[in-house]
Amino acid sequence: AYIGSTNRRQCSRTRCELLSVCRMARTGRVVLVTGANSGVGLALCERLLSDDAQLQLCLACRNEQKAAAARQSLLISHPKAHVSLIRLDVGSMRSVLRAAEEIRQRYNRLDYLYLNAGIMPSPQVDLRAFYKGLFSGKAIHMFSTGEGLLTQKDSVTADGLQQVFATNLFGHFLLVRELEPLLCQPGHSSQVIWTSSSNARRSTFSLDDLQHKQGVEPYSSSKYASDLLSLALNRHYNSQGLYSSVICPGLVMTNLTYGILPSFIWTLIMPIMWLIRIFTNTFTLTPYNGAEALFWLFKQKPESLDPMVKYHSLTSGLGNNYTRTRKMEIDDTTSAALYENLLEMEKMVRKKLKDGDVEHAK
Numbered sequence: 001a002y003i004g005s006t007n008r009r010q011c012s013r014t015r016c017e018l019l020s021v022c023r024m025a026r027t028g029r030v031v032l033v034t035g036a037n038s039g040v041g042l043a044l045c046e047r048l049l050s051d052d053a054q055l056q057l058c059l060a061c062r063n064e065q066k067a068a069a070a071r072q073s074l075l076i077s078h079p080k081a082h083v084s085l086i087r088l089d090v091g092s093m094r095s096v097l098r099a100a101e102e103i104r105q106r107y108n109r110l111d112y113l114y115l116n117a118g119i120m121p122s123p124q125v126d127l128r129a130f131y132k133g134l135f136s137g138k139a140i141h142m143f144s145t146g147e148g149l150l151t152q153k154d155s156v157t158a159d160g161l162q163q164v165f166a167t168n169l170f171g172h173f174l175l176v177r178e179l180e181p182l183l184c185q186p187g188h189s190s191q192v193i194w195t196s197s198s199n200a201r202r203s204t205f206s207l208d209d210l211q212h213k214q215g216v217e218p219y220s221s222s223k224y225a226s227d228l229l230s231l232a233l234n235r236h237y238n239s240q241g242l243y244s245s246v247i248c249p250g251l252v253m254t255n256l257t258y259g260i261l262p263s264f265i266w267t268l269i270m271p272i273m274w275l276i277r278i279f280t281n282t283f284t285l286t287p288y289n290g291a292e293a294l295f296w297l298f299k300q301k302p303e304s305l306d307p308m309v310k311y312h313s314l315t316s317g318l319g320n321n322y323t324r325t326r327k328m329e330i331d332d333t334t335s336a337a338l339y340e341n342l343l344e345m346e347k348m349v350r351k352k353l354k355d356g357d358v359e360h361a362k
């Protein structure tokens with residue numbers, strides 16, 4: 001379903017006016033974005049500040065220098081904006097607990113939590129699968145999802161978790177749990193927005209191997225898990241005013257994709273990608289375009305969102321951005337089972353960290 005466009009049409013004027021009235025009534029909204037120092041996250045911050053100068057924007061990043069540079073670049077275009085930094089390595093559970101404590105001290109509520117940080121370590125492209133896919137009649141599907149083309153090499157974190165799972169999913173889950181008091185406030189609704197992917201595939205995920213220790217597609221598995229988890233969060237927290245959604249930014253040129261092919265190769269094949277964009281619309285290519293669905297959700301009433309769909313940023317052949325929904329291949333039973341498993345894992349991680357502290361103090 002076509003649901004939005006930045007190239008405003010006449011008919012959307014009334015809706016826009018309504019939205020701006022709502023916006024004025026709620027100035028000073030608090031927005032936290034993980035992985036905000038580059039790519040889609042940074043572009044989102046730019047777009048949010050252009051829309052609402054009163055925002056209290058918090059960039060949650062693991063690298064202080066990159067975060068300070070991102071803040072500086074935002075302040076150049078928005079000199080009066082309220083932009084603060086928080087140190088957060090979502091792949092380290094100790095860092096998540098520390099950052100959450102700091103956030104709870106700084107703010108008394110949180111309106112938007114963008115769970116955007118993500119990694120795809122050591123990606124390998126399967127060239128044979130690529131050539132086969134080109135002539136299989138499924139080329140468009142292959143270009144829009146990358147299905148079957150990519151494998152990654154995962155590693156284990158200091159917490160003993162698989163790195164991709166810890167970063168893309170579990171650290172964010174723990175963050176939501178820790179920020180519950182700020183997100184769930186009486187008479188007030190909040191949005192949790194996950195940057196998922198079209199690469200999320202059911203077949204790469206297993207409840208028996210949540211962390212994807214056994215496979216070679218941890219990225220796809222972690223993104224599918226985020227789709228499931230978003231549904232579970234809705235089931236658990238909607239009654240407390242928390243609404244969760246997932247988006248896909250499309251294929252965007254960022255540090256993540258520069259890990260797949262070097263940036264000069266992407267630049268060389270750019271004309272081919274513009275051509276492919278005519279057929280798929282998923283080649284959003286720039287971080288600004290990729291942030292479309294994240295920005296679109298910022299302007300929606302959370303109660304109106306559908307927990308079973310993914311919101312896709314799309315860019316037409318002529319370069320127009322819009323957001324479109326696609327039904328996800330998820331179900332309540334698997335989603336609830338994942339949630340229970342994550343709660344169990346959370347207990348174990350908390351205990352391990354506490355025991356570690358005691359050991360350290362001895």
Ligand SMILES: NC(=O)C1=CN([C@@H]2O[C@H](COP(=O)(O)OP(=O)(O)OC[C@H]3O[C@@H](n4cnc5c(N)ncnc54)[C@H](OP(=O)(O)O)[C@@H]3O)[C@@H](O)[C@H]2O)C=CC1
Nearest residue numbers: 035038039040062089090091117118197251252254255256
């Ligand atoms: N680019 C694309 O085509 C697509 C991207 N996505 C998703 O979009 C999201 C943003 O990625 P994108 O902008 O493309 O890539 P970038 O690499 O530019 O951005 C990723 C961000 O996540 C941060 N990050 C990574 N690991 C951690 C960590 N442990 N703790 C805190 N921050 C961390 C990075 O920080 P640092 O600079 O310190 O590494 C960076 O700011 C990701 O979730 C990705 O999976 C989804 C579909 C397609």
Ligand SMILES: CC(C)CCC[C@@H](C)[C@H]1CC[C@H]2C3=C(CC[C@]12C)[C@@]1(C)CCC(=O)C[C@@H]1CC3
Nearest residue numbers: 125142143144145146149197198199251269272
């Ligand atoms: C001519 C070129 C367009 C050839 C590029 C082939 C592949 C490297 C890419 C085709 C589809 C791409 C894709 C991704 C990575 C690069 C491709 C496989 C992602 C998996 C990147 C991360 C995501 O979250 C989704 C992307 C889907 C499409």
